[in-house]
Amino acid sequence: xxxxxxxxxxxxxxxxxxxxxxxxxxxxxxxxxxxxxxxxxxxxxxxxxxxxxxxxxxxxxxxxxxxxxxxxxxxxxxxxxxxxxxxxxxxxxxxxxxxxxxxxxxxxxxxxxxxxxxxxxxxxxxxxxxxxxxxxxxxxxxxxxxxxxxxxxxxxxxxxxxxxxxxxxxxxxxxxxxxxxxxxxxxxxxxxxxxxxxxxxxxxxxxxxxxxxxxxxxxxxxxxxxxxxxxxxxxxxxxxxxxxxx
Amino acid sequence: xxxxxxxxxxxxxxxxxxxxxxxxxxxxxxxxxxxxxxxxxxxxxxxxxxxxxxxxxxxxxxxxxxxxxxxxxxxxxxxxxxxxxxxxxxxxxxxxxxxxxxxxxxxxxxxxxxxxxxxxxxxxxxxxxxxxxxxxxxx
Amino acid sequence: xxxxxxxxxxxxxxxxxxxxxxxxxxxxxxxxxxxxxxxxxxxxxxxxxxxxxxxxxxxxxxxxxxxxxxxxxxxxxxxxxxxxxxxxxxxxxxxxxxxxxxxxxxxxxxxxxxxxxxxxxxxxxxxxxxxxxxxxxxxxxxxxxxxxxxxxxxxxxxxxxxxxxxxxxxxxxxxxxxxxxxxxxxxxxxxxxxxxxxxxxxxxxxxxxxxxxxxxxxxxxxxxxxxxxxxxxxxxxxxxxxxxxxxxxxxx
Numbered sequence: 001x002x003x004x005x006x007x008x009x010x011x012x013x014x015x016x017x018x019x020x021x022x023x024x025x026x027x028x029x030x031x032x033x034x035x036x037x038x039x040x041x042x043x044x045x046x047x048x049x050x051x052x053x054x055x056x057x058x059x060x061x062x063x064x065x066x067x068x069x070x071x072x073x074x075x076x077x078x079x080x081x082x083x084x085x086x087x088x089x090x091x092x093x094x095x096x097x098x099x100x101x102x103x104x105x106x107x108x109x110x111x112x113x114x115x116x117x118x119x120x121x122x123x124x125x126x127x128x129x130x131x132x133x134x135x136x137x138x139x140x141x142x143x144x145x146x147x148x149x150x151x152x153x154x155x156x157x158x159x160x161x162x163x164x165x166x167x168x169x170x171x172x173x174x175x176x177x178x179x180x181x182x183x184x185x186x187x188x189x190x191x192x193x194x195x196x197x198x199x200x201x202x203x204x205x206x207x208x209x210x211x212x213x214x215x216x217x218x219x220x221x222x223x224x225x226x227x228x229x230x231x232x233x234x235x236x237x238x239x240x241x242x243x244x245x246x
Numbered sequence: 247x248x249x250x251x252x253x254x255x256x257x258x259x260x261x262x263x264x265x266x267x268x269x270x271x272x273x274x275x276x277x278x279x280x281x282x283x284x285x286x287x288x289x290x291x292x293x294x295x296x297x298x299x300x301x302x303x304x305x306x307x308x309x310x311x312x313x314x315x316x317x318x319x320x321x322x323x324x325x326x327x328x329x330x331x332x333x334x335x336x337x338x339x340x341x342x343x344x345x346x347x348x349x350x351x352x353x354x355x356x357x358x359x360x361x362x363x364x365x366x367x368x369x370x371x372x373x374x375x376x377x378x379x380x381x382x383x384x385x
Numbered sequence: 386x387x388x389x390x391x392x393x394x395x396x397x398x399x400x401x402x403x404x405x406x407x408x409x410x411x412x413x414x415x416x417x418x419x420x421x422x423x424x425x426x427x428x429x430x431x432x433x434x435x436x437x438x439x440x441x442x443x444x445x446x447x448x449x450x451x452x453x454x455x456x457x458x459x460x461x462x463x464x465x466x467x468x469x470x471x472x473x474x475x476x477x478x479x480x481x482x483x484x485x486x487x488x489x490x491x492x493x494x495x496x497x498x499x500x501x502x503x504x505x506x507x508x509x510x511x512x513x514x515x516x517x518x519x520x521x522x523x524x525x526x527x528x529x530x531x532x533x534x535x536x537x538x539x540x541x542x543x544x545x546x547x548x549x550x551x552x553x554x555x556x557x558x559x560x561x562x563x564x565x566x567x568x569x570x571x572x573x574x575x576x577x578x579x580x581x582x583x584x585x586x587x588x589x590x591x592x593x594x595x596x597x598x599x600x601x602x603x604x605x606x607x608x609x610x611x612x613x614x615x616x617x618x619x620x621x622x623x624x625x626x627x628x629x630x631x632x633x634x635x636x637x
Contacts, residue, residue, distance in 0.1 A: 041499075043499045043501070043502070078623075082479075082621065082622050082623040083479055083510075083620075083622065084619070084621060085510075085617060085619055098502075098504070098515065100497045100498075100499050100502060100504050101499060102425050102497045102498060102499070103420070103423065103425070103498055103499055103500065104423055104425055104498075106425070106426075107425070107495075107497055108497075109495070109497040109504055109506060109513070111504060111506070111512075111513045111515075115481060115510065115511070115512060117506075117508070117615070117617045118504070118506045118513045118615075120495065120506070120614065120615045122614065126612060129614060132332065133330045133331070133332065135290075135321060135325070135330075135331060135616065135617075137616070137617040137619075138617060138619075139617065141614065161619060219521055221515075221524070221530070221536070222512075222513075222515040223530075224512045224532045224533060224534070226481055226512075226533065227481070228478070228480065229478050229479055229480075229622040229623075230478040230480070230622075270440075271466055271467045271468070272630070272631075275437075275438055275440075276437075286634070291626065292618065292619055292620060292621070292627075293476065293620065293626070293627055294626075294630075296631075298634050300637070312636055313633075313634040313635065313636055313637060314633075314634070315631045315632055315633060315634055317630065317631050319491070320492075320618050321616065321618075322492050322508045322616035322617070322618045323491045323492055323618075325616055326429065326491070326492070326493060326616075347631060351631065351633045352633045352634070352636070353630075353631030353632070353633055354631070355631075370439050370491040371429070371430050371431055371432050371439065371442060371491045372432050372436055372437065372438050372439045372441065372442060373432040373435045373436070373437075374435055374437060375435050375436070375437040376434070376435040377435040378431075378432055378433040378434040378435045379431045379432055379433065
């Protein structure tokens with residue numbers, strides 16, 4: 001075979017090879033396709049480090065500001081002692097959290113290491129469920145939509161179950177409304193989540209704070225921090241006076 | 247139905263061998279009784295929804311006269327079958343098919359209610375013998 | 386190039402290039418957009434034949450071939466249950482439901498799917514189940530952390546998701562009379578049916594300490610209605626009704 005013939009045959013082989021590889025070219029190994037017009041991919045394990053939180057004090061209603069902190073403390077410890085669901089916002093601190101952005105674009109799930117329901121963020125265009133039939137829950141009902149590179153999540157329908165205290169002050173109530181803004185930073189190595197709480201029972205003005213999660217190392221495994229309400233030693237620790245001999 | 251097989255399947259279907267806050271074996275699961283009366287209380291709660299039903303003398307089934315605790319399922323189970331916290335309220339008329347307690351206590355395990363338009367609201371996914379659900383969430 | 390060689394080369398190109406396009410096209414039509422099947426969404430069990438009771442919906446599951454001591458333990462537990470005894474306070478204390486509990490329960494569960502991971506999200510009080518698709522192996526036994534859902538890794542074989550799970554805490558039951566132990570090994574095959582309206586999951590449990598031979602059964606799920614949203618099945622161990630049952634009301 002001459003050089004020309006070899007080159008022709010080689011070109012043909014390359015053409016065949018490229019054709020077979022084309023269907024796979026659109027996908028990457030870290031998530032769904034991100035081409036022109038598709039949203040960023042928030043999927044992955046994310047964790048909070050010591051410098052992950054910027055939480056200014058909340059502007060509380062006077063009656064909330066005057067509340068005895070022991071009341072909230074006792075409520076929180078009771079919820080933990082009895083293994084109640086934790087809910088928002090504390091489950092966003094159940095590091096690491098695992099975010100899965102469904103490849104069909106209809107839902108984003110946020111799981112944590114805590115024994116508490118995952119957060120379902122419905123991104124299929126639906127509205128909130130009518131409060132006439134919706135049973136308030138610890139995570140509320142979340143719907144999301146993309147504004148450019150930012151996922152905006154709107155949550156209502158909270159119950160008062162779980163760890164209701166809000167970073168910066170105040171606590172989640174049935175009247176709470178939470179708006180979150182999720183945005184990748186640093187080429188996808190960090191995730192910014194800006195939380196804005198509105199609640200006429202709690203805040204005199206909307207309360208905003210930000211977490212910046214770090215992407216967890218590759219190969220990170222989900223953890224299960226289980227809960228046994230029937231463990232007497234655990235119950236005594238959580239409800240007793242710290243340091244007091246049993 | 248063979249109670250032993252049922253008990254075993256319940257025991258082993260709920261995740262931990264012999265797992266339960268109470269046993270369904272306390273109910274006559276092969277017996278369907280129709281209770282028709284007035285709702286005194288509708289408690290939409292976990293672990294079980296409870297409907298307190300009063301049946302006055304003169305009922306078609308004299309054995310149902312009295313005030314009964316009809317026990318349903320968890321709110322998420324019943325919610326999938328079309329129930330919600332506003333499905334019933336005190337004073338509503340109700341027609342419910344349930345499995346009575348074996349020991350004669352005026353209590354029963356809910357199978358389904360029959361709404362005025364004839365539709366049924368079931369406790370969970372189970373359907374009467376031979377009446378399978380064919381792909382819609384209810385029935 | 387002589388005429389013969391030209392013919393050979395042209396013939397090769399004439400066959401190879403169209404063949405390559407055909408292979409690519411067939412691949413794409415079997416997997417739209419070059420992707421694997423989309424299992425995501427809410428799934429629920431239905432009583433397709435009318436079983437008469439929830440327990441009846443699992444009666445057609447083939448019986449597991451169990452070791453004699455496991456059979457004896459199951460019989461004793463069933464007998465105690467039939468007598469009305471509460472042989473475990475797991476529900477009263479809202480203990481975590483262990484896999485495969487939510488797969489045979491009446492509550493719906495949600496699948497969210499990415500390229501690297503699938504998570505199954507149940508409503509009952511347990512943890513979401515993470516199935517890693519990124520090629521990672523199971524951790525070395527020395528580092529494997531037992532969990533209620535085990536450590537699950539998956540890969541696609543055509544249109545079937547094959548999931549391999551080890552590392553269960555153990556203690557759960559399976560349909561057909563089986564049990565889950567710390568040494569149990571589970572292989573599942575997830576496959577869409579009926580144009581994506583149904584999901585078939587075949588479970589095969591292996592555990593020489595429990596089974597005489599692998600225990601295999603299939604459960605099918607129906608896709609939930611559009612707009613389905615997750616409930617939360619709260620469980621309050623501190624609520625007196627959690628441990629209670631029917632209470633005969635006052636007879637007015």
